[in-house]
Ligand code: ADP
């Protein structure tokens with residue numbers, strides 16, 4: 001009689017799994033019958049014999065042949081040993097060597113046929129033997145990640161017992177299976193655990209990947225649905241006239257896209273659901289002012305906004321630009337890692353009393369001892385730099401939860417949704433009027449004098465120049481010009497009065513002072529590491545030089561270049577590099593051929609795959625057994641469409 005696999009049954013009910021075995025399985029996280037079938041093999045050994053003539057150098061092979069010589073066993077120091085025997089396999093006379101398996105000597109008898117697996121070193125006519133194979137038959141030997149608690153073979157038998165005794169009560173919808181030619185989940189898992197061919201493994205895995213990603217998308221959508229609970233208390237009934245009057249005071253007209261995004265955000269605020277929106281716009285497209293308008297709207301009903309940014313330098317920058325923008329109309333404060341205890345206590349008091357309308361800060365904002373009176377809008381800049389949990393901790397402080405994430409990294413929608421949850425997206429594609437594309441050049445090291453001369457010309461006109469150099473560490477092996485060396489080069493040319501140095505090893509306060517002197521044009525040339533990468537806005541800067549440009553990815557290069565071209569003056573970017581690989585050269589070519597961030601990100605995706613988008617900080621993502629978000633994002637897209645279709649139908653039928 002078949003039982004269904006869920007609701008979850010403990011492994012103990014399986015035949016052959018007593019309390020001892022159950023405990024062992026538990027120790028590697030396998031508690032239920034369902035866990036057993038989703039414990040996926042991490043390796044396979046092909047037991048089917050192949051013809052050695054078809055093997056390439058270094059191939060892992062399973063072959064069969066006749067023993068031709070008496071095996072010779074040699075011992076070395078420390079008890080290590082080597083067993084050597086000559087065999088004839090498919091007409092080839094090969095030397096077979098087994099390391100540290102002396103007991104195989106008795107199994108290798110002249111004139112007898114044996115089957116073995118190992119690595120074929122074709123040019124030496126040698127096989128580095130791994131195992132003699134005694135099982136008859138075809139197919140695969142399946143290997144599981146078992147710690148050391150159990151042999152893979154034993155576990156495979158337990159899996160077989162599940163397939164013998166249980167039916168599954170979950171599967172992909174029929175329509176999805178037939179559309180994408182997928183197997184049933186049960187059949188797919190069966191092939192993964194008991195494959196007869198490479199094709200079985202591939203098809204089994206394809207279905208399970210799809211299944212995992214499909215379920216993941218459904219969960220995301222459900223979560224979003226829950227968040228969309230309607231409640232009058234989410235309404236921010238801001239004063240539209242007051243807001244319009246404020247917009248009229250801005251020193252420039254908003255671009256069409258800025259207006260559109262502002263409207264979308266304001267509409268969210270007025271609605272009875274909480275806002276969950278991503279504001280995406282290329283570097284320099286003017287996201288900050290859009291955020292500022294939203295903050296102003298919230299202030300018109302006496303509530304508060306917090307802006308969280310990833311670095312101290314950026315916090316200073318935003319603080320200053322908000323003060324410039326709002327004049328005295330908002331009470332603005334700043335909280336960072338260098339804020340003193342005393343200052344912090346004072347700020348928290350003013351936050352709690354509701355006196356502060358807008359606070360700009362770093363991670364310091366999420367600390368437990370920071371309270372708000374009525375925090376109703378949370379803005380995170382360069383939000384991919386924060387972990388899911390950090391964002392959540394700030395969001396949890398909200399009185400009315402409205403969150404706006406800003407990013408300059410144009411990521412394909414599917415990827416952003418998967419990484420950041422299902423959210424609404426507003427996009428600024430249009431640059432402020434009068435912006436000229438940054439003229440971008442590639443220069444070799446031997447041409448650096450020419451670059452310096454053109455910087456001097458810009459400085460003479462009263463403009464700023466950024467010089468980005470690789471990290472501060474000595475790295476002779478990499479043959480990089482490091483930041484100290486480059487600093488010296490510019491000192492020699494421009495003199496100390498004109499050159500500022502800022503790098504990652506400096507204290508925050510030091511960095512901030514250096515940036516200040518640069519911004520105020522006291523020192524128009526800034527030599528730095530990539531600390532300036534994010535968000536900095538010095539519209540007077542017209543020259544960007546990036547040394548060792550080949551070391552940076554396209555998105556970083558684009559971010560860096562985005563620091564110039566922020567006014568109606570013509571700006572320039574010189575990529576100084578002697579690229580050694582085709583790939584590096586290609587990146588530089590792309591940079592010199594376009595300044596459009598969306599186009600760049602597409603090319604980037606094509607060149608590298610989406611791996612980097614899922615880099616470090618995505619701690620909130622689930623772990624998949626078979627699927628890999630970076631590799632399988634195309635499957636993810638289809639899984640997402642299927643999930644949307646399904647939930648649409650469910651709603652129709654409800
Ligand atoms: P980003 O999207 O990279 O954060 P910013 O918000 O820092 O861009 O804006 C870049 C610069 O453009 C700032 O100096 C800002 O004041 C200016 N700016 C923003 N919107 C406009 C506009 N509509 N017209 C002219 N300048 C603008």
Ligand code: MG
Nearest residue numbers: 287288381535
């Ligand atoms: Mg910005």
